[in-house]
Amino acid sequence: MALDVYTLFICELYVLGFLSIIMIFAWSGAQYDRVLGFTTMAIIAMMVSVWLGSLRNHGLLFLPVAIGNTLVMLAYGMWLNAFRVFAGFRPGISWLFGALLWALLCCFPSFYCSIPKRIMVSCLLCISYTVALIIMLVRSRACLQITFWPAQLLLCFHLVFHLSRMCFDSGSSAHNAMGHSPFSSYVILESTLFVIGLTFTILAMVNERTQIRYKQASLRDPLTSVWNRRALFAQAGLAEKKSMQKQLPLVAMVFDLDHFKSINDRYGHNQGDRVLLDFCRVVEKVLPAECTFSRLGGEEFAALFVGDVEKVRSLCEEIRLLAMVSRPDNIEYTVSIGIAAGNTHSFSSLMMMADKALYEAKAGGRNRIEIKTTAPQSATLVNLNL
Structure with a gap:
């Protein structure tokens, strides 16, 4: 069964918008937890990036190619920050690397006008961020008893998908069209499912951490902490x-x-x-x-x-x-x-x-x-x- 890329595109935009609303309320309800805050900003960045992608059919390339993909890399950086904070580390500056690299490469016509090169770099950056997320998740293993393996499975599937895309997506679509590549529909579908899965996985991780903290507090003496x-x-x-x-x-x-x-x-x-x-x-x-x-x-x-x-x-x-x-x-x-x-x-x-x-x-x-x-x-x- 063929997947209509335009329908998938509209569904992704709707899902990201709905997730953004959910995460804003979850963030405020959790007393502005930083993990949920970074996740919310990541989803909003992805939503704006998807909206900019619709401008391809209007003959506008700079906004979706340069700005839109830069926002995608910023979204990955926000997820990396969320995982770093969850693991007890400071955000640092590594989350900016992908966005800055993409913006810099777009200054070169040989990269900007080459769909195969853009796909290759995009996949490499996504793979790098996903590996970093897996590493941060492993470092958080001590406070994750239930959600650790579902989160690992989701990230590993995302990693395998981008490895496959890097090998098989030739980027043969028309230069000014959206979704004429045979891989486009799978990219949109996988990214939508990944964002949904990662969002609810992070919510579950934060919830599990909170429950563990409450349980630990109930087993500790409030004065001496023994x-x-x-x-x-x-x-x-x-x-x-x-x-x-x-x-x-x-x-x-x-x-x-x-x-x-x-x-x-x-x-x-x-x-x-x-x-x-x-x-x-x-x-x-x-x-x-x-x-x-x-x-x-x-x-x-x-x-x-x-x-x-x-x-x-x-x-x-x-x-x-x-x-x-x-x-x-x-x-x-x-x-x-x-x-x-x-x-x-x-x-x-x-x-x-x-x-x-x-x-x-x-x-x-x-x-x-x-x-x-x-x-x-x-x-x-x-x-x-x-």
């Missing part, structure tokens, strides 16, 4: 499986800052918060990355670890000593620590045991570590007086 109780117990299930698979003990640690209420009463709550932040800094400096550390509430913290109990005891001792000498704003504080470890217990039961060990550390004079370890058939209490 994990909260919900995050700790969410990780506990994975830790229990890891403990069973590797036949290593699961270790629960509970930390409680000694006489914290007196610190608040004496120095004020702002300074009390300062002590909490300092303690979190000390702990995160000592505990390994695979250890989940969280704030349970108030001055009480907890952590889980899968591994050697003696290693955990050594780490907790280092934390206890560093807390003693830290003295944020010349405020002295100490910490009592309860540790429980076992191969057959759930994390919830280990937390209860660690709480008991913490209570005994408090009762024994504070600024101490108490350890409870359990064997498969029995439980043993180890007191560490410090």
Whole structure:
């Protein structure tokens, strides 16, 4: 079935206009998110470029060939900016390269009057921008769990299309006509589908990033930014499986800052918060990355670890000593620590045991570590007086 290029052209113009309206509202609704802002400008640039393309049939070549294609390259540059911002980078100036190169080449008649050369350069620039978009997408992989592969598939298809066009489009259309090349209808159709797909993919990417941020925020303590109780117990299930698979003990640690209420009463709550932040800094400096550390509430913290109990005891001792000498704003504080470890217990039961060990550390004079370890058939209490 033959595709009517003029019908496709009108449809593309209509689609781009409609997408522009959608993106303007989406941009403002997202509190002027820069990713959506760059995407909106890209679609508007593409829409103006398509409109300028209609002037070919009126004998005007400069506007569609020079200005229109320059706007296409600016649109690719805007999409590159959108992906760069999404990946956490600054826009930079690389997005201008394609537009400046096209404008410069149009100053030479040998290029301006040669359709095959224009097609070749256009394809090379589109391929370059698409590769850059793929690279930026890969760098954003950490915050894309669902939309990563659809976005990759879309960009790879676009890349393959322009590689094919570069090989098979001879550009044999009449110099002043629009769409007489056998490849023209496919170019318009693919570009329309690509813009639609990329626009909604970017919307989905921004939405997924927002959801991940909200989820991360719900798992973080607002004051200290460490994990909260919900995050700790969410990780506990994975830790229990890891403990069973590797036949290593699961270790629960509970930390409680000694006489914290007196610190608040004496120095004020702002300074009390300062002590909490300092303690979190000390702990995160000592505990390994695979250890989940969280704030349970108030001055009480907890952590889980899968591994050697003696290693955990050594780490907790280092934390206890560093807390003693830290003295944020010349405020002295100490910490009592309860540790429980076992191969057959759930994390919830280990937390209860660690709480008991913490209570005994408090009762024994504070600024101490108490350890409870359990064997498969029995439980043993180890007191560490410090």
